[in-house]
Amino acid sequence: MARSALVTGATGQDGSYLMELLLKKGYEVYGLVRRLSVPNIGNIQHILEDVTLLDGDLIDQSSLNAAVRESHPDEIYSLAAQSFVATSFVQPVLTGEITGLGVVRLLEALRAYAPEARFYQASSSEMFGRVDREPQDETTPFHPRSPYGVAKVYAYWACVNYREAHGLSISNGILFNHESARRGLEFLTRKVSQGVARIHAGLAKTISLGNLDAKRDWGYAPEFVDLMWRILQHKEPDDFVGATGEAHSVREFVAEAFRLVGISNWEKHVTIDEKNIRPSEVYNLRGDASKAKRVLGWEPKTRFKDLVRIMVEAEIGSLEDTRPAKGVPSG
Ligand code: NAP
Ligand code: G4F
Numbered sequence: 001m002a003r004s005a006l007v008t009g010a011t012g013q014d015g016s017y018l019m020e021l022l023l024k025k026g027y028e029v030y031g032l033v034r035r036l037s038v039p040n041i042g043n044i045q046h047i048l049e050d051v052t053l054l055d056g057d058l059i060d061q062s063s064l065n066a067a068v069r070e071s072h073p074d075e076i077y078s079l080a081a082q083s084f085v086a087t088s089f090v091q092p093v094l095t096g097e098i099t100g101l102g103v104v105r106l107l108e109a110l111r112a113y114a115p116e117a118r119f120y121q122a123s124s125s126e127m128f129g130r131v132d133r134e135p136q137d138e139t140t141p142f143h144p145r146s147p148y149g150v151a152k153v154y155a156y157w158a159c160v161n162y163r164e165a166h167g168l169s170i171s172n173g174i175l176f177n178h179e180s181a182r183r184g185l186e187f188l189t190r191k192v193s194q195g196v197a198r199i200h201a202g203l204a205k206t207i208s209l210g211n212l213d214a215k216r217d218w219g220y221a222p223e224f225v226d227l228m229w230r231i232l233q234h235k236e237p238d239d240f241v242g243a244t245g246e247a248h249s250v251r252e253f254v255a256e257a258f259r260l261v262g263i264s265n266w267e268k269h270v271t272i273d274e275k276n277i278r279p280s281e282v283y284n285l286r287g288d289a290s291k292a293k294r295v296l297g298w299e300p301k302t303r304f305k306d307l308v309r310i311m312v313e314a315e316i317g318s319l320e321d322t323r324p325a326k327g328v329p330s331g
Pocket of ligand 2: 083086123124126187191250276278285
């Protein structure tokens with residue numbers, strides 16, 4: 001019989017890649033989606049006929065109970081979150097409700113209705129925050145710097161506690177930034193790759209950014225969902241860092257994206273706006289994923305320059321797709 005998996009955050013970047021991966025592996029796939037006035041299914045349009053979507057919201061316990069009961073999951077992937085750090089400063093209570101307490105609601109549903117299932121929690125390198133060592137691994141202390149990071153720390157420890165207190169099979173993936181053309185438009189890599197493509201096409205002149213000096217360990221999302229799956233195949237529940245081991249600054253990302261379209265004087269096209277600067281910043285993240293390599297055989301392949309190229313090319317391609325063909329009137 002096919003194994004069954006329930007994925008929360010199904011419409012997001014990671015949820016969409018993970019559901020594709022699980023389908024390829026022969027799983028029966030259930031995706032939790034919340035009701036929106038206009039459905040947000042762009043990332044999963046192509047697999048809609050192959051998965052079962054269940055209505056639910058991390059704020060609503062009964063909908064999570066029903067989703068777990070209906071999907072009879074062997075594996076649960078807890079990916080849903082208010083995941084944008086900047087928003088967490090203006091919506092800290094909502095972020096705590098969804099990104100923190102929402103995970104506990106899902107754990108309660110696990111405990112009541114699928115205690116044999118393996119559970120993956122999407123923990124984050126944002127939990128390390130103000131780091132006191134480099135690179136960061138599973139033993140690095142947490143010092144979150146945003147309401148989002150604080151909520152993720154709460155969810156992380158809730159998962160550890162449910163594992164220890166109730167003997168449930170719960171694992172954390174502490175993943176560093178991973179990106180793709182399916183990233184939300186507000187995240188740095190997508191904002192830059194889309195902005196560069198638009199400037200290249202003559203549709204815009206500048207991109208408005210914040211702190212150019214922050215450094216991130218940026219990887220490619222499809223490789224990181226493979227790590228999520230590997231974590232749940234490991235017999236013993238455990239916590240793993242996922243990272244490339246390389247850090248680059250926002251400035252480097254911007255320069256490389258412009259270089260790809262032949263623009264060397266990129267400073268002319270970037271403005272710095274106070275509104276993009278966070279009240280407290282995470283300045284430097286670089287991960288050490290040697291445990292994931294040693295125990296799970298996982299190693300990311302896509303390096304920084306490949307990632308920037310993949311994202312810029314995707315944006316240029318999608319702009320070309322939306323342009324009217326020659327001779328065809330628009331409108
Ligand atoms: P994402 O694209 O922002 O997706 C978040 C998902 O959560 C969306 O499907 C969203 O649904 C759903 N969601 C939000 N609020 C919800 C609620 N109240 N009830 C039910 N669903 C809700 O995030 P991602 O990049 O795929 O990341 C997946 C997970 O990994 C998140 O937990 C994120 O915090 C974590 N993480 C991400 C990274 C990274 O670099 N991408 C790194 C470490 C950890 P809508 O489409 O309806 O908004
Ligand atoms: O792309 P970002 O918004 O991602 P951030 O804050 O690192 O968070 C992402 O990665 C986390 C893993 O570490 C996830 F847990 C989280 O859910 C999310 O996926 O910002 C990256 C960096 C920051 O230092 C930010 O201050 O870019 C800097 N930045 C500079 N200008 C900007 C901008 N970020 C955004 N979004 N927009 C700007 O204009």
